[in-house]
Amino acid sequence: MADLETLSEHACFGGLQGFYRHASETIGLAMKVGVFLPPQAIAGARVPALVWLAGLTCTEETFAIKAGAQRAAAELGLMLVTPDTSPRDTGVAGADASWDFGNGAGFYLDATQSPWAGRWRMESYVTRELPALLAAHFPWRTDRLGLFGHSMGGHGALTLALRHPGAYRSVSAFAPVAAPMQCPWGVKAFTNYLGDDRAAWAAHDATELVKSGARAPALLVDQGLADKFLAEQLHVDRFEAACRAAGQSLTLRRHPGYDHGYFFIASFVEDHLRFHADALNAA
Ligand SMILES: N[C@@H](CCC(=O)N[C@@H](CS)C(=O)NCC(=O)O)C(=O)O
Numbered sequence: 001m002a003d004l005e006t007l008s009e010h011a012c013f014g015g016l017q018g019f020y021r022h023a024s025e026t027i028g029l030a031m032k033v034g035v036f037l038p039p040q041a042i043a044g045a046r047v048p049a050l051v052w053l054a055g056l057t058c059t060e061e062t063f064a065i066k067a068g069a070q071r072a073a074a075e076l077g078l079m080l081v082t083p084d085t086s087p088r089d090t091g092v093a094g095a096d097a098s099w100d101f102g103n104g105a106g107f108y109l110d111a112t113q114s115p116w117a118g119r120w121r122m123e124s125y126v127t128r129e130l131p132a133l134l135a136a137h138f139p140w141r142t143d144r145l146g147l148f149g150h151s152m153g154g155h156g157a158l159t160l161a162l163r164h165p166g167a168y169r170s171v172s173a174f175a176p177v178a179a180p181m182q183c184p185w186g187v188k189a190f191t192n193y194l195g196d197d198r199a200a201w202a203a204h205d206a207t208e209l210v211k212s213g214a215r216a217p218a219l220l221v222d223q224g225l226a227d228k229f230l231a232e233q234l235h236v237d238r239f240e241a242a243c244r245a246a247g248q249s250l251t252l253r254r255h256p257g258y259d260h261g262y263f264f265i266a267s268f269v270e271d272h273l274r275f276h277a278d279a280l281n282a283a
Pocket residue numbers: 054055056057058062066099150151152260261262
């Protein structure tokens with residue numbers, strides 16, 4: 001396991017919010033990650049880890065700075081882990097051309113199409129390399145891993161849990177891109193990363209995965225009803241219908257007045273942490 005370079009560390013609610021960089025074997029470039037250690041870990045305990053997958057345009061810093069999750073994580077004894085949302089500084093032409101594709105928009109899958117294949121491997125990075133990194137460098141209780149995320153990262157949380165049964169004890173999402181084959185963000189990402197084969201797309205679409213029999217732990221999803229992306233991009237109603245038809249447990253909470261951003265996330269993130277802690281701290 002490669003070394004971990006400390007970029008900065010900050011005392012926070014009796015714990016430690018750090019930002020780190022490491023040479024990723026999966027991606028072949030340096031990747032940054034944020035890790036919050038709760039006070040229990042500072043005192044020597046091994047603690048469960050909860051990985052946050054952020055949305056389009058975000059980095060490893062966004063959730064750590066904007067969501068205000070550390071206070072509840074400190075109380076509940078949860079490590080918070082925030083990977084970046086794509087490879088960076090790849091030299092790939094066009095990677096910076098738009099805010100909803102390429103840099104900051106890895107969509108938590110392994111691209112198969114040139115020029116993205118080889119570098120854009122966020123599924124392998126999150127599901128394989130990140131847990132190995134945590135086990136090597138942090139006081140992680142290795143059989144306790146939860147996953148949550150927002151928007152593109154909500155898509156990531158749902159699809160990675162559905163595609164990797166048993167990997168995550170608890171899963172939740174805020175405003176997820178819940179039927180990506182049916183929205184412009186998803187069609188753009190899947191066409192470029194995966195090519196024209198729609199069967200390959202369906203394997204990375206939460207609604208299609210549930211329809212075809214994949215199952216995740218009981219899910220919690222929060223959605224703001226003043227979210228400007230809800231009607232065109234997110235389609236949580238279609239995901240809800242698929243879960244109901246398939247018998248996948250889902251608690252979907254709709255919140256009037258809340259938009260897509262981090263003020264919405266900050267308002268409900270404590271509920272998510274308690275939801276995860278119930279599963280992650282259970283015997
Ligand atoms: N740049 C886009 C918005 C992108 C956006 O809303 N990104 C969400 C994730 S999909 C986010 O979390 N942005 C970071 C932030 O709010 O700090 C726009 O102009 O409409």
